Amino acid sequence: MPGVLKIILQRLALGVLTLFIVSIVIFTAVNMLPGDFAELILGQGATPEAVASIRRDLGLDQPALTRYFEWLGDMLTGNLGTSFAQLNFQTNMGGGEMKTVVSQIAPRFANTMFLAGVTAAIAVPFALMLGILSALYRNSVFDRFTNIFTLSSISSPEFFLAYILILFLAVLNPILPSLSNIYEGMGFGERLQKTLLPALTLTLVVTAHMMRMTRAAIINLLASPYIEMARLKGMSPMRVIVKHALPNALAPIINVIALNLAYLITGVVVVEVVFVYPGIGQLFVDAVKIRDIPVVQACCLIFAGAYILLNLTADILSVLSNPRLRHPK
Template sequence: MGGIFGLVLKRLLLGLVTLLVVSILIFFAVELLPGDIAQAVLGQGATDETVRAMREQLGLDRPALVRYLEWLFGALQGDFGVSLVSGERVSEVISDRFANTLFLAAYAAVIAVPISIILGIMVALLRNSLFDRVANVLTLTSISSPEFFLGYILILYLAVKTSYFPAIASLSSDMSFPDLLHRTFLPALTLVLVVTAHMMRMTRAAIINLLASPYIEMARLKGVPPWLVIVRHALPNAWAPIINVVALNLAYLITGVVLVEVVFVYPGIGQFLVDAVAKRDFPIVQACCLIFAATFILLNLAADVGAILTNPRLRHPK
C-alpha cells in the first residue's frame, strides 16, 4: 500500500500548489478591477481627503505584494479580513452562508448521484431501446435548459399552481429538519435536473465502452445474466471516469449555484458573492473565490484518489 500512499501524497501536494497559484490569481485579479476601490466604496461624492483616509485605513497605500502575503497568512488562519460594507469579520459572515450552500449541494447530490448512476446502468443495459432514448432526451432537455428557466418552471408548477412547495427558500434557525427539506426542495430539484444528465451519460458511456472487452465476452460465455455482466463485470472497471464526472458535478453544485440561489432567494454563498461584487466588497469576493477554488481542487483531488483506489493494479501491487 506504500505506493498508493505515495501517489495520494503527491496529488495532495499538487493540490496545495494549485491552490497557492489560484490565490495569487484571485488576489491580483481583484487588484486589477477597474477603478479605485476606496473611491468605489465611498461613492462619487467623496472628497480626495476621505478617499485618501480610506485608502490608508484599508492599507491600500502599501505595496501589493505585502498586502497579498498578509492576506494569504490571514486566510491560512481562517481570517479573511473585514467586510468593507458592513465592517463584520468576513469569516463569520461567510461561514453560515457557506454551510447553507453545502447543505443545498449535499441535498441535491444525495438525490442526483444515485439516480444518475442507476439510470446510467439501466440505459447501458437497455441500450438503444425506447427507455434509453427517452431517458437521454429527457436528461438532455433538462441540461440544455438554463437553470433559472428550470427554476421558474418548477416554481410555476410546483409552487404557484399547486403550492406543494414554497417558491422562496428562505431559512430560519428554528426550522425542523423535515421542514428544512421541504422548504429547500425546489432549488435542490433544479440542481438535480441540471447535473443528472452529465453523470448519467458518462456512466452509460463508461460501461458501454467496456462491453467490447474480452473479459465481458468471457462473462457472457460463462452464462452470466446481462444485468450481472454490467453490474459485476463492467461497473467495477468503469469507476474511474464515473468518479471523475461525479466530482466535477459536485463541484458545480457548490460553485455553480449562484443563479439558483438568486432565483429562490436562498441565503447561500453564491447570492452573497453576487451582492459583494456589486458592492465592491473585495475581501468577501476574494474569500468566496478562494473557497470555490479550494472546493474544486479538493473534489478533483478526491476524484483522483478515488480513481486510484478503484484500480485493482494499484490496490493490489504484485
C-alpha cells in the same frame, strides 16, 4: 502501498501548488474590479481627502504585492479579515461587535453544503440508475428518451430551468415554495422542503454528465471477454452489469461524480440568486455589488479550494479503485 502513498503525496503537493497559483489569480482579478469601495460608500459628493482617509484605514493605499502577502499570511492562519461593509456599518453606528469574514461566511457555507448534499442525494443515485438502465436497454426507446431528456436539461441555462420548475411546482401547482427563505434554527423537515426546488434544479443540470459517463463506461466493458463468459454462464443482464461491469467502470464514474459535486458547491451562484437562497453564492453576489474585497476574495478562495479538493479526491479514489494505476509498470 508505498507506491500508492507516493502518488497520493504527489497529488496533494500538486493541489497545494494549484491553490497557491489560484490565490494569485483571485487577488489580481478581484483588485482589478472596476469601482472603488471608498468612493462607493461616500457617494458622488466625496472629497479626495475623505476617500484617501478611508483607503488608508482599510489598507488599500498599500502596494498590491504587500497586500497580497499580508492576505496570504492571514489566510494561512485562518484569518480572512473583516468585511469592508462591516467596517463601514460599525463606523456609522458608533462601534459595537465586529463581525469577521469567517463569521459571515460560516452559516452561508453550511447552507450551501446542505443544498449540495440534498442535490447529491437525489442526483447521484438517479444518474447511476439511468446510466445502468440505458446501457442495459441501449438503442431502445427508453435509451433515446433518456438521452434527449438529459441533453435538453444540461443544454438549458440554470435560471431557465429554475423558472420552469417554479412555474409548474410553485405557481400552477403550489407543491413547493418558490423562495428558499432559510433561517437559523429551522427544523430539518421545513429546511428540506424549502431547499427541494433549488435542489431539483441543480439535479437536472448535473444528471446528464453522470448518466452519460456511466452509460458509456458500462457499454465499453460489455464487449470484454469476462463479460461474455458471465453471460455464457447464464447470468441475467442486470446482474452482469451490476456485479461485473459496474465495479470495473468505477474510475471514470468517480471522476465525473466528483466534478459534478464540485459544481454543486462552486456553480450554485445563479440558482441561489434565483431562489434567494442564503448560501455562499448569494453572499458572493452581494459582496461583488458593493466591492467588499475581503468577502469576495474569501468566497473565491473557498470555491477554488472546494473544486481542487474534490478533484484530488476523485483522482486518489480513481487510483485506489484501479489496480493498473496502483501498480504502474
